[in-house]
Amino acid sequence: MARRTVRIAMNGVTGRMGYRQHLLRSVLAIREQGGLDLGGGDTLWPEPVLVGRREHALREIAERHGLAEWSTDLDAVLADTTLDVYFDAQVTSARVEAVKKAIAAGKHLYLEKPTATDLEGALDLARLADAAGVKHGVVQDKIFLPGLLKLKRLIDGGFFGRILSVRGEFGYWVFEGDWQQAQRPSWNYRAQDGGGITVDMFPHWEYVLHELFGRVTAVQAYVTTHVPTRWDEQGEPYEATADDAAYGIFQLEGGAVAQINSSWAVRVNRDELVEFQVDGTHGSAVAGLRECRVQHRSATPKPVWNPDLPATYAFRDQWQDVPDNAAFDNGFKAEWELFLRHVALDEPFAWDLLAGARGVQLAELGLRSHAEGRRLDVPELTL
Template identity: 85%
Template sequence: MTRKTVRIAMNGVTGRMGYRQHLVRSLLALREEGGLDLGDGTVLWPEIVLVGRREHALQAMAAKHGLEHWSTDLDAVLADPDLDVYFDAQVTSAREEALRKAIAAGKHIYTEKPTATGLAGALELARLADAAGIKHGVVQDKLFLPGLLKLKRLIDGGFFGKILSVRGEFGYWVFEGDWQDAQRPSWNYRAEDGGGIVVDMFPHWEYVLHELFGRVTSVQALTATHIPQRWDEQHKPYDATADDAAYGIFELEGGAIAQINSSWTVRVNRDELVEFQVDGTEGSAVAGLRNCRTQHRSTTPKPVWNPDLPATHAFREQWQEVPDNGEFDNGFKVQWELFLRHVALDEPYHWDLLAGARGVQLAELGLQSSAEGRRLDVPEISL
């Protein structure tokens, strides 16, 4: 086996998601496995350079995980001719400028979403990356969740017949920060810092709907800031200026209708933090993060509405669990592997900056729809 090094700058991995999913459970996990086997006698070894603003945090993280390289100087890191890939998991407001610098330096790009604060900027990043001849990818992790992989298996197998509708429920109660610490950073609730659940979640819903059911052709959304005051990491009160809940209706190419509720102000009464129910002419399914249950038309009960009598059907018991039929690795890690194979072997990869721009577009239109109180078409975008 020949070992080939790929040098990756990871910016923003002192944050919760960047650290847990991208550093520890993806690239460090690959290193623990001995690297990524490319199948041609070569093993790709991720050499990591930690980048961020807080020197002490970077130094401590590097020491904890036995990493040699870290820096608070992004420009110097990008100037390194041996650097191959730039990864960005910073706050949204800082991402676009950093990606522009990395593209100008000729580095391959892999980034969290949203890729920019507006559609114009997101499209410009895609154009710049294509013009520079670099490879670029955007994290679209929900596609690699076991529950959605099982759902895709059902779609590919024709289980649903004609798909009629999709209903999604996402969210949980994020504590305000006064009497219990919040589970999310305070910037998420300040619009001036790029926060808001639409900006955070509509890019996810775009690629889930696009990849599984069809392109989103229209959006009608209503947003709310249900909790107007929260407490930050120093336990100081602040005004929540960003939306903490969004209620969206999406028309899809092919005629299906999707309804998705997203909320950080909802208490969970479902099996998983996100669930999608898909109803079709031949059958239905409910998919979450890991599990998926089905009900075929041949086993669908015939309930009759009668409010004067107790329910006679145990509805949840009438659904069948979809088996795993395989091993499911961490979804972030799986997508990292695909992107690194794209970089090393030029294998096909379509979750690029243009796909990321579609997510930014849907978030932008969702906010506009709510502000104007009307349904908006979602035009196709291209470079």
């Protein structure tokens, strides 16, 4: 029996996502369970080295969680030959330069998406990482959510027959910041800082669609900024230069079509913050973050259109819950564990920098589709 240590530089842990999902609920959660079981009595112990620009914030997080190592000097951290993995959850505009340094230092890479601000930059990182012989992965957390795992179980079991369409609704009202504090950082709404819902969410929709239903072969999108003025963390008004809503239609390999609305200017009237309805010849399902409901063709009612009479039944009551049938872990943590096994044991890991580049490509083509007012093909990417 042996305990192996993997040292991870975690850049961007002072941000909301980097701290809550990656440090607290993933890496520290793995430590709290005693490490990652590698089999044969061996355990992998992640040792985070916190990296960022705000010294006081890094120190406070390190002290709160009993962590010994933190630094504002990325170059010095990457020069440490005992460091194994570089993780990046910074704002996208700062990512490429830092990742290139990590590649040059020979570190394995695990990155938040989008991996770069444009497709060429994303492909460049993938090529550099392959040439350096380092392992690399990209966060694609949505496919590890309980609701989508149940949905995949239905797909793998042939529940739907031929899948016809996918309808997705994502979003919630993000307060402007004047009379109630915004629940997202202000840079999200400034294009010059890498903000925008298209570049944020289209990479998610790419891997969700790709993994569950097939490769996206064409896209048509309309994007807009519904709320033109917001207030920043200091209470100062600023112009929202980035899009806060994106409406996309995606053609999928095999003939199915997906329509996904993404908005930070919508009030929620659904059971979860994101929901996907999948319709097939043999049945339909509605999957959210955690839950999934189905309606088989043998149990499908026969509604008749008659607006002159009130409905005497609740449509939602005609669906059946899909049971858990398993214990689901945090989606971010689940992928972290798979990536760390990839690093330690060379086990397969499909969600690499090329997969990340596909997400950047779809966002780029979505914005271009809106600008040109037309449907665009999505070429298959290779390195």
